[in-house]
Amino acid sequence: MNTLKHAGFAGYLVGGCVRDLMLGREPKDFDVVTDARPEDIRKLFRNARLIGRRFRLAHVRFGRDIIEVATFRAMPRTGNDEETDRQMTAEGRILRDNVFGSQQEDALRRDFTVNALYYDVLDYSVIDYVGGVEDLKQGLVRVIGDPSTRFREDPVRLLRAVRFCAKLGFKIEPLTEAQLPVLAHLLGDVPPARMFEEVLKLFHGGAALETYELLRKYDLWRYLFPLTEEALASEEGGYPRTLVPLALANTDQRIAQGKPVTPAFLFAVLLWQPLHTAIAYHTAQQGHPRPEAMRLAMASVLSQQAEHVAIPRRIAMLVREIWMLQSKFTRRAGNQPFRFLQSERFRAAYDFLLLRTETGEEERDLGDWWTRFQEVEDPERRAMVRQLSRASTASHQRPRRRRRRS
Numbered sequence: 001m002n003t004l005k006h007a008g009f010a011g012y013l014v015g016g017c018v019r020d021l022m023l024g025r026e027p028k029d030f031d032v033v034t035d036a037r038p039e040d041i042r043k044l045f046r047n048a049r050l051i052g053r054r055f056r057l058a059h060v061r062f063g064r065d066i067i068e069v070a071t072f073r074a075m076p077r078t079g080n081d082e083e084t085d086r087q088m089t090a091e092g093r094i095l096r097d098n099v100f101g102s103q104q105e106d107a108l109r110r111d112f113t114v115n116a117l118y119y120d121v122l123d124y125s126v127i128d129y130v131g132g133v134e135d136l137k138q139g140l141v142r143v144i145g146d147p148s149t150r151f152r153e154d155p156v157r158l159l160r161a162v163r164f165c166a167k168l169g170f171k172i173e174p175l176t177e178a179q180l181p182v183l184a185h186l187l188g189d190v191p192p193a194r195m196f197e198e199v200l201k202l203f204h205g206g207a208a209l210e211t212y213e214l215l216r217k218y219d220l221w222r223y224l225f226p227l228t229e230e231a232l233a234s235e236e237g238g239y240p241r242t243l244v245p246l247a248l249a250n251t252d253q254r255i256a257q258g259k260p261v262t263p264a265f266l267f268a269v270l271l272w273q274p275l276h277t278a279i280a281y282h283t284a285q286q287g288h289p290r291p292e293a294m295r296l297a298m299a300s301v302l303s304q305q306a307e308h309v310a311i312p313r314r315i316a317m318l319v320r321e322i323w324m325l326q327s328k329f330t331r332r333a334g335n336q337p338f339r340f341l342q343s344e345r346f347r348a349a350y351d352f353l354l355l356r357t358e359t360g361e362e363e364r365d366l367g368d369w370w371t372r373f374q375e376v377e378d379p380e381r382r383a384m385v386r387q388l389s390r391a392s393t394a395s396h397q398r399p400r401r402r403r404r405r406s
C-alpha cells in the first residue's frame with residue numbers, strides 16, 4: 001500500500017481481512033484494492049503477476065504470501081452491455097462483471113455490508129459506504145442493496161450468508177434472511193464446479209456443524225446434497241441423522257487442532273446412507289451379487305451427486321476407497337490386519353470406522369480393537385490376532401458382526 005500511495009494511487013485493505021481484523025480474528029488472507037489499473041500495478045511491483053483473462057487482477061508476492069491486488073470494480077447494472085463487458089441471464093444472474101469503477105461503486109457491488117469495509121493501514125482509517133461498521137457491532141449479515149436482486153445476481157451469496165453467519169456467530173438481518181428459503185432453488189443453476197469450491201469453504205471453515213444446521217434450516221441443504229436430504233428425511237436406521245453431525249463436529253475439531261482434513265471424508269460420510277439405499281436396490285431389485293451391487297451403487301451415487309456439486313476425479317477415487325475398505329475391518333484373521341494397516345488409505349478408512357462405531361452402526365469393540373492394533377508393537381499384534389481366532393473357534397462363530405444390510 002506504501003508503494004501504491006507513493007505512486008499517487010489509492011490503496012486499501014478490503015473485504016474479509018478488514019472484517020476479521022475489526023472483530024479481533026486472524027484474517028485468512030489479505031486483499032488489497034486500488035484505483036491503479038492492472039498494468040500500473042505490474043509496473044509498480046517487480047514481483048507482480050497478472051491473472052484472470054477477463055477481469056485481470058494482480059498477485060503480488062510478499063515474502064511467502066501472495067497478496068491479491070484488484071482494481072476498483074463498478075456495481076452491476078441490469079442487462080447486457082457489450083461495451084463494458086457485462087452479461088446477465090434472463091433471471092438476473094450475472095455471468096460477467098468486469099467494469100472498473102470508483103471506490104464507492106466497488107463497495108456497492110460487494111455482497112454483505114461487513115464485507116465492504118476499506119482499511120487504510122497508513123492512517124488507520126476505515127471507510128464505510130454501506131453501514132458495515134454498525135452491522136459488525138450488531139453482529140449482522142446484511143446484503144448490500146435489495147436482497148432478492150443481489151441473491152439472483154449470484155445465488156452463491158445464499159451460501160455465503162450462511163457461511164459468515166456460522167463462522168462469525170452473527171445473525172442474518174431479517175430481510176436478507178427471509179429470502180434464503182425463497183430463493184434456495186436458484187442454487188440449481190450454479191455450475192457444479194463452483195459449488196464444489198463453496199462446499200469446501202462451507203465445511204472446512206471450522207464451523208461445519210453450525211453451517212449444516214443453518215443450511216437445513218433455510219432449506220438450502222437439499223440443493224447441495226439431495227440424496228443425503230432424502231436419507232435424512234426417511235431416517236432409516238437413524239444413522240444419517242447421527243453420522244452427519246458427528247462427522248461435521250469431528251471435522252471442526254480437527255480444524256481447531258490444526259489437523260488435515262480431506263473433502264473425500266466429507267463426501268464419504270454424506271453419501272454413506274444413500275450408498276446403502278443404492279446397494280439395497282441393486283441387490284434386492286436387480287438381483288446383483290454384492291460386489292457388483294457395490295460397484296454400481298458407488299457409481300450411481302457419485303454421479304448423481306456430481307450433478308449438483310462436482311467431485312474431482314481424485315476425490316471420488318478416495319471416497320470409493322474409504323467405502324470399500326470398511327469391509328476389511330471385520331477381516332482380522334492371519335496376515336490380513338497387518339497388510340491392511342500398511343495400506344496407504346488405512347488411516348482415512350479407520351477414521352470413518354470410528355464414526356460408524358459412534359453411531360452404533362458398528363460394534364464399539366471393533367473400533368477399539370483397531371485402535372489398539374495400531375498402538376502396540378508387532379508381537380502384541382500377533383497375540384491380538386491369535387486371541388481372536390481362539391475366541392472364534394471356541395464359540396464356532398466368527399467374531400464379526402453381520403453387516404446391517406448385507
Ligand code: ATP
Pocket residue numbers: 014015016017028031109110111112115116154156157
Ligand atoms: P473469507 O474469510 O472466508 O475469505 P471473505 O469475505 O474474504 O471471507 P472471499 O471469498 O475471500 O470472502 O471474498 C473477498 C471479498 O470479495 C468479500 O469480502 C466480498 O467483499 C467480495 N466477494 C466475494 N464473493 C462475492 C460475491 N459472490 N458477491 C459479491 N461480493 C463478493
Ligand code: MG
Pocket residue numbers: 015016017028029
Ligand atoms: Mg478472503
